[in-house]
Amino acid sequence: MTERSRYESDVSMSTPDPQPATASAPSDRSPEAVALIELRHVGKRYGNITALSDINLRVCAGEVTGVLGDNGAGKSTLIKIMAGLHQPSDGQMLVDGEVVRFSSPKDALAKGIATVYQDLAVVNLMPVWRNFFLGQELRSGVLRSLDTATMRTRTLSELRKMGIDLPDVDAPIGSLSGGQRQCVAIARAIYFGARVLILDEPTAALGVKQSGMVLRYVAAAKARGFGVVFITHNPHHAHLVGDHFVLLNRGRQQLDCRYDEIDLDELTRQMAGGAELEALGHELRRAAPRAVINPARCVG
Numbered sequence: 262m263t264e265r266s267r268y269e270s271d272v273s274m275s276t277p278d279p280q281p282a283t284a285s286a287p288s289d290r291s292p293e294a295v296a297l298i299e300l301r302h303v304g305k306r307y308g309n310i311t312a313l314s315d316i317n318l319r320v321c322a323g324e325v326t327g328v329l330g331d332n333g334a335g336k337s338t339l340i341k342i343m344a345g346l347h348q349p350s351d352g353q354m355l356v357d358g359e360v361v362r363f364s365s366p367k368d369a370l371a372k373g374i375a376t377v378y379q380d381l382a383v384v385n386l387m388p389v390w391r392n393f394f395l396g397q398e399l400r401s402g403v404l405r406s407l408d409t410a411t412m413r414t415r416t417l418s419e420l421r422k423m424g425i426d427l428p429d430v431d432a433p434i435g436s437l438s439g440g441q442r443q444c445v446a447i448a449r450a451i452y453f454g455a456r457v458l459i460l461d462e463p464t465a466a467l468g469v470k471q472s473g474m475v476l477r478y479v480a481a482a483k484a485r486g487f488g489v490v491f492i493t494h495n496p497h498h499a500h501l502v503g504d505h506f507v508l509l510n511r512g513r514q515q516l517d518c519r520y521d522e523i524d525l526d527e528l529t530r531q532m533a534g535g536a537e538l539e540a541l542g543h544e545l546r547r548a549a550p551r552a553v554i555n556p557a558r559c560v561g
């Protein structure tokens with residue numbers, strides 16, 4: 262059993278509701294299926310700086326699109342365009358096959374495109390359920406008072422649907438682990454109608470175990486038919502859950518391939534700079550041919 266299939270089988274065990282919430286199931290897809298989001302020749306300039314140029318990308322239901330790239334590659338700019346924060350300078354963005362021009366994140370949300378940013382925008386001292394419904398609280402009765410009982414039970418059941426069993430939704434969200442907080446933020450986006458989840462480096466600040474939790478969650482969202490855009494610096498994480506990989510390099514699309522077209526070693530090599538890294542190795546060896554560290558000398 263490969264590492265990847267272990268994640269996928271974990272998901273099928275821990276996901277009580279495998280039915281897609283809103284999007285079509287992966288098995289329904291054909292290669293011609295209309296993409297949830299499609300970017301055609303998208304470019305973005307900030308004054309003289311070209312942050313992105315000629316980006317072509319399809320985000321499909323039941324698939325994870327891994328977007329990789331080093332610092333300054335253009336990942337955040339790409340997210341901001343899909344999330345409606347910025348408009349592209351060139352090219353087109355299509356949602357469900359129709360050209361759109363978002364003027365704010367509200368427009369993107371209305372189309373079911375939700376972005377989970379790394380800082381998560383949670384209130385650490387408030388309970389998990391309050392954060393889950395933050396800004397969209399349920400109210401009841403003539404006085405429209407907070408319906409805390411329903412919000413509590415719904416938070417619990419939504420998290421369980423995605424395989425997260427929290428012992429206490431009354432705990433302040435700040436007391437949860439980083440991985441759990443990410444999962445709550447993703448479950449929240451799904452509950453409020455997302456079809457596409459854009460995850461901005463969700464594993465960047467996490468250790469191995471916590472990253473595993475988030476990756477399982479990403480795989481669960483994919484199994485339920487959501488389209489996921491998974492931004493990361495980490496080719497290992499991308500390769501565990503990704504169906505399709507796009508590598509950005511200084512605003513250009515250096516690589517665009519499907520899971521079965523690239524193995525982890527090659528993805529890592531490309532991410533590490535590929536030819537650029539090899540050239541640097543030659544240069545360093547030429548500059549300091551004898552500066553070879555002997556690990557044996559470092560011991561004791």
Ligand SMILES: Nc1ncnc2c1ncn2[C@@H]1O[C@H](COP(=O)(O)OP(=O)(O)OP(=O)(O)O)[C@@H](O)[C@H]1O
Pocket residue numbers: 307310311312330331332333334335336337338339
């Ligand atoms: N608002 C802005 N105004 C001017 N230049 C910008 C702006 N936002 C991004 N840039 C530039 O665009 C390029 C791409 O930046 P972006 O933040 O998208 O990269 P990134 O891949 O997210 O990097 P990181 O991994 O460091 O977050 C960089 O050269 C950056 O300096």
Ligand SMILES: [Mg+2]
Pocket residue numbers: 336337338
């Ligand atoms: Mg960024």
